[in-house]
Amino acid sequence: MVSLKVDCLVVERGGRRVIDGLSFAADPGEAVAVTGPNGVGKSTLLRAVAGLTAVVGGCITLSQWPERRQSAMHLVGHREAIKPQHSLLDNLAFWCRFLAAEPPADGVEATVEAALDAVGLVHLADAPAELLSQGQRRRLALARLLVAPRPLWLLDEPTAGLDTASRARLAGLLARHLDGGGLLLAATHEEIGVPTRALALAA
Amino acid sequence: MSLLALYVRDVRLAWAAGGGGPVGVIFYLAVTAVAPFAVGPDLPLLTRIGPALLWIAVLLALLLGLERLFQADQEDGTLDLLRLGDTPLELVVLMKAAAHWTAAALPLLAATPFAALLLNLDGAAILVTLATFLVGTPALALVGAVGAAVAVSLRRAGVLIAILVLPLSVPVVIFGVSAIEAAGAGRAVGPSLALLGAVTLVAAVVAPLAAAAALRESE
Numbered sequence: 001m002v003s004l005k006v007d008c009l010v011v012e013r014g015g016r017r018v019i020d021g022l023s024f025a026a027d028p029g030e031a032v033a034v035t036g037p038n039g040v041g042k043s044t045l046l047r048a049v050a051g052l053t054a055v056v057g058g059c060i061t062l063s064q065w066p067e068r069r070q071s072a073m074h075l076v077g078h079r080e081a082i083k084p085q086h087s088l089l090d091n092l093a094f095w096c097r098f099l100a101a102e103p104p105a106d107g108v109e110a111t112v113e114a115a116l117d118a119v120g121l122v123h124l125a126d127a128p129a130e131l132l133s134q135g136q137r138r139r140l141a142l143a144r145l146l147v148a149p150r151p152l153w154l155l156d157e158p159t160a161g162l163d164t165a166s167r168a169r170l171a172g173l174l175a176r177h178l179d180g181g182g183l184l185l186a187a188t189h190e191e192i193g194v195p196t197r198a199l200a201l202a203a
Numbered sequence: 204m205s206l207l208a209l210y211v212r213d214v215r216l217a218w219a220a221g222g223g224g225p226v227g228v229i230f231y232l233a234v235t236a237v238a239p240f241a242v243g244p245d246l247p248l249l250t251r252i253g254p255a256l257l258w259i260a261v262l263l264a265l266l267l268g269l270e271r272l273f274q275a276d277q278e279d280g281t282l283d284l285l286r287l288g289d290t291p292l293e294l295v296v297l298m299k300a301a302a303h304w305t306a307a308a309l310p311l312l313a314a315t316p317f318a319a320l321l322l323n324l325d326g327a328a329i330l331v332t333l334a335t336f337l338v339g340t341p342a343l344a345l346v347g348a349v350g351a352a353v354a355v356s357l358r359r360a361g362v363l364i365a366i367l368v369l370p371l372s373v374p375v376v377i378f379g380v381s382a383i384e385a386a387g388a389g390r391a392v393g394p395s396l397a398l399l400g401a402v403t404l405v406a407a408v409v410a411p412l413a414a415a416a417a418l419r420e421s422e
Binding site: 047050051052067068070071073074075077078079080081082083085086090094095097098099100101 | 205207208209212215216219222278279280281283284285286287288289
């Protein structure tokens with residue numbers, strides 16, 4: 001079981017100290033909700049944990065994870081990483097092949113279809129992604145969480161643009177992930193449907 | 204498997220609607236078709252400068268798709284996720300450069316016999332030109348990847364990339380054209396071709412490191 005520990009994290013952006021000495025920990029099965037006003041550094045914190053932003057000081061540790069830290073986590077951010085020319089199936093199949101440590105047991109196609117079914121997009125599987133609405137794009141991005149098993153999910157406002165039914169589906173996915181001992185770090189302004197520990201960032 | 208998936212995806216995107224694949228070929232043929240009109244009806248002169256014109260046209264045609272090489276992935280968030288894969292960013296860069304070469308340079312090689320006819324090149328000259336393209340264009344794709352990575356977060360970076368890439372491409376053009384000249388004069392092609400291959404091999408090692416470093420700093 002993987003657990004996350006962040007110790008005295010300091011992150012600067014454009015010469016400004018955005019995060020100054022932040023410490024927190026998350027145990028297996030625990031969800032942490034990062035809250036705070038716009039521009040306080042929620043997305044920056046997620047990107048720092050993912051290793052996408054240079055860290056000035058402090059320490060981010062994933063215990064019980066023998067490989068590179070990056071290969072333990074999924075990131076769903078504001079930019080959905082969807083290629084509009086390709087179908088939903090092709091988009092997800094690429095991420096399944098690229099992100100999964102080993103090929104899925106029941107084949108890429110079946111895994112991708114199951115993931116699309118879980119977010120309610122399976123009827124659009126062969127449509128080009130440019131036809132999707134904003135909420136549907138977000139759901140396709142969330143389906144990426146399911147095509148490659150990874151213990152730490154970093155979600156940046158996962159409920160943005162989702163309708164009521166999709167929020168309920170997302171809550172179900174998150175609950176299942178946490179039940180399996182997964183970790184969740186979500187920057188959000190609203191309830192995400194699972195019990196969370198609040199981590200309030202202040203300016 | 205993950206790198207192969209990336210390669211296949213990039214080649215497909217380049218040739219999908221809106222991709223840059225066909226544009227490069229049309230540009231290449233257009234440049235070589237205009238050259239005889241500019242030079243005038245002097246067939247021996249065309250034959251002599253033909254290979255050099257082909258090399259310049261290839262160099263410029265390969266610049267066309269570079270701007271979007273990393274920028275498209277950076278804008279839609281794909282680049283972030285590529286960095287979360289199991290594969291080092293250097294290999295990701297190498298694979299994207301290989302896909303760029305396949306999608307942009309291979310079609311130019313296929314179009315070269317047609318372009319060479321317009322420049323009054325004979326069969327032997329076409330074969331030698333193709334050989335130099337085969338050995339030399341991977342270096343152009345790799346050097347181009349460095350320029351594209353440096354300019355990844357800049358808007359309208361096409362001209363900047365050209366300024367960065369063209370000086371570094373000079374050795375490739377020199378050895379490529381000198382191999383063709385050697386063949387035309389009946390001298391050995393080997394030395395120039397070997398030096399051209401050396402440039403490609405050095406680029407294959409240095410360019411992924413440089414481009415990956417630039418991409419990491421871009422955030």
